[in-house]
Amino acid sequence: MSDRSAPYHISSAVIVTMPHMRERVVGSLLEMPNVEVYAHEAGKIVVVIEGTSTGMLGESLSRISTLEGVVAANMVFEHVETQGEVGHDRRTDAA
Template sequence: MNGECHISSLVVHSRPDQVSAIIERIRAIEGVEIHGGQETGKLIVTLETETEDQVVERINAIQLLEGVLAATLVFHHFEPVQERE
C-alpha cells in the first residue's frame, strides 16, 4: 500500500495565562510535537499526518482549544511513502 507523509508546521498564538494547559491539550493530539515558544505564548508546532484532511482536522482542533487565539499554517510538505520490500 502506498500512502503519503504530510509534514506541517504551525505557529499557535495562545493566551499567556493558559499556555501550560494549552500545551497539555496540544500534546494529546496524535502526530503533534511542540518545539518552543512556551515563554511567549507563540508555540512552534509540527504535525505529521498521512493525509491532507488530517492536517486540516488537527489545525481546526488546535484552533478550537480554549485559550488559543490563532493557529497559523507556516509550512506544509508531502511526499509519497513507498512500501518497503
C-alpha cells in the same frame, strides 16, 4: 502492510495563546495524536503536525484552534513525502 508510495504530509504551525493559558494549551497539544510541540515561549507555540493527507492536517489544526486559550492557529509550511521516504536523514535544502 502500508503502501510505501502513499503520500505523507508534514506541516508546521504557529499557535498564539493568551500568555497565561500557554502551559495549559501545551499540555493539551502533548496529548493530541500526530502533533509534536517543537518550541514555546511567551504566548506562542510552534508545532509539527503529521498525517496521511492535507485534510488530516487541517482537521488537527481546526481542533487546535478550538482549544481554550488559543487565539489563532496558522499553518506555516507543508511538505509531502512518500511513506518510503519518511524517517530518512537526508537533507533537501541547499548546502
